[in-house]
Amino acid sequence: MTLLELESVTAAYGSVQVLDGVSLSVPDGGAVGILGANGAGKTTTLRSISGTVRTGGRIVFDGADIRGKRPEQVAAMGIAHVPEGRGSFGTLTVRENLRIGAYLRRDRRGIESDIEFLLDLFPNLKERYKSNASALSGGEQQMLAVGRAFMARPRLLLLDEASLGLAPSTAKVVYDAIARLRRESGIAMLVVEQNANLAFRVVDSATVLETGRSVLSGTSAELKGRDDIRRAYLGG
Amino acid sequence: MGQFIQLFVDGLSNGSIYAVLALAIVLVNQATGLVNFAQGGMAVLSAYLTWWFAEHGIALILAILLSVVASFLLGGLVERFAMRRFEGGDPDTAVVVTIGLLTLVTGLCGIIWGYNYLTFPWFFSTGAAFTVGGITISWWSVMSVVVIVVIMGLLQALFAGTKLGLALRAVADNPQSAALSGLRVGRLLMVGWGLAAVLGAIAGTIIAPKLQMAPQMLDEVLIYALAAVVIGGLDSPLGAVIAAFAVSVIQNLVAVYVSFIGSDLKIIVPFVIVVIVLALRPQGLFGRKQVVRV
Numbered sequence: 142m143t144l145l146e147l148e149s150v151t152a153a154y155g156s157v158q159v160l161d162g163v164s165l166s167v168p169d170g171g172a173v174g175i176l177g178a179n180g181a182g183k184t185t186t187l188r189s190i191s192g193t194v195r196t197g198g199r200i201v202f203d204g205a206d207i208r209g210k211r212p213e214q215v216a217a218m219g220i221a222h223v224p225e226g227r228g229s230f231g232t233l234t235v236r237e238n239l240r241i242g243a244y245l246r247r248d249r250r251g252i253e254s255d256i257e258f259l260l261d262l263f264p265n266l267k268e269r270y271k272s273n274a275s276a277l278s279g280g281e282q283q284m285l286a287v288g289r290a291f292m293a294r295p296r297l298l299l300l301d302e303a304s305l306g307l308a309p310s311t312a313k314v315v316y317d318a319i320a321r322l323r324r325e326s327g328i329a330m331l332v333v334e335q336n337a338n339l340a341f342r343v344v345d346s347a348t349v350l351e352t353g354r355s356v357l358s359g360t361s362a363e364l365k366g367r368d369d370i371r372r373a374y375l376g377g
Numbered sequence: 378m379g380q381f382i383q384l385f386v387d388g389l390s391n392g393s394i395y396a397v398l399a400l401a402i403v404l405v406n407q408a409t410g411l412v413n414f415a416q417g418g419m420a421v422l423s424a425y426l427t428w429w430f431a432e433h434g435i436a437l438i439l440a441i442l443l444s445v446v447a448s449f450l451l452g453g454l455v456e457r458f459a460m461r462r463f464e465g466g467d468p469d470t471a472v473v474v475t476i477g478l479l480t481l482v483t484g485l486c487g488i489i490w491g492y493n494y495l496t497f498p499w500f501f502s503t504g505a506a507f508t509v510g511g512i513t514i515s516w517w518s519v520m521s522v523v524v525i526v527v528i529m530g531l532l533q534a535l536f537a538g539t540k541l542g543l544a545l546r547a548v549a550d551n552p553q554s555a556a557l558s559g560l561r562v563g564r565l566l567m568v569g570w571g572l573a574a575v576l577g578a579i580a581g582t583i584i585a586p587k588l589q590m591a592p593q594m595l596d597e598v599l600i601y602a603l604a605a606v607v608i609g610g611l612d613s614p615l616g617a618v619i620a621a622f623a624v625s626v627i628q629n630l631v632a633v634y635v636s637f638i639g640s641d642l643k644i645i646v647p648f649v650i651v652v653i654v655l656a657l658r659p660q661g662l663f664g665r666k667q668v669v670r671v
Binding site: 191193211212213216217221222224228229230231232233237240241242244245273289293 | 540543544546547550551553554555556557558559560561562612665
């Protein structure tokens, strides 16, 4: 069953058209990547879903058209967005950041056991549990951002360029943790990533964007098998 | 020695005036990320509202409660209709808007109620005092210190221990991210401003009987309160209160014991302290240091 469906989505910042017809779909429990060069519209695609940019076209989540809804309404429907730049609350502690992630939940016990689960998934965060988020390293902040989104227990996780600014080895650790998160929670994911090799650690299929349009979709195996894709996004 | 202790106690008494307003400034900063210069104006307006209710035959305690409720609503409305459009932009712009609001609100009070000093009714005479070991302490000071301690405790409990407090801090820290976690940013900012206005109302209402009530009554107090906030740390209620008391006590002592300063120049004392603190510890004595990493 399809969880999220984008149909000819458009978006603009002022007079600058950034998305010019993006279509893609994410199956329930599936993980889809969005690949593309800088400026192709990957981040804007996620932002159009979470309601942080004005959009046209159709965005259907779980049978309901969510286009034009405000970010907090989209969040309440079960979509958690890990924004580019991580969006940490720097003056809040690690624990407080995670509790904000769970803001809409009422099940106290579930929240505590999910925090336990995350600290097990990201042992680094355990050591920094009472520190302010601003004191964390880039990798730790990325883990915290993923953890914060997970705390909402969403049905769909939007993940924006989780490798940005991280050392390659750290980026791998983060992606492996995300893959484990997916296996153990079954949350569907839409993953924006410049580094396609990293994305394929998590996703089963991907859509390629070029200048604001989706030009190609396929399973991971199909895309990896194509020479042009390999050259453009997989480093030869 | 007796004089020293008396000066010290008087300093604490004065300091409690600064401390109440300083607390209000810290609250707004925690809940909105801004330094709100309009805090003094909102406190004055609330004091006038209390006075006005009392003048119309409402019992003082009820008048205070009514004023607190009205201030909460006004604070929320100020956020919604004045501050909202400036929140996404440069914080400096928003701060300038609060300065404009300060002028506007005190001006409105002047137009409505005039600039003459009015007598504010109180439960007891603010001159009433008792003597312990030769030191005179006014009941008003005792009351204001108690009120401050209670408020401080409540604020600490709100921000450290409740979901609402946590949400207010998150919104002040990163509104975009807060919205992505499902927080209703606009509504929380209104609540933050409303709560700050409530603190302002309490501040204005307990200060008014001590000073004489006029639109400009808090102008000087606001300056000392801001100095205390800078010294104590913008994010620390306890720090701001301690700094408010310290500023006032030091000021009192310096005025008497340092002859070339005296009472004419004592206004510079807080600012000298501000400069020293900013040079040595820019986050304030009790503030948390901001570490920024990428």
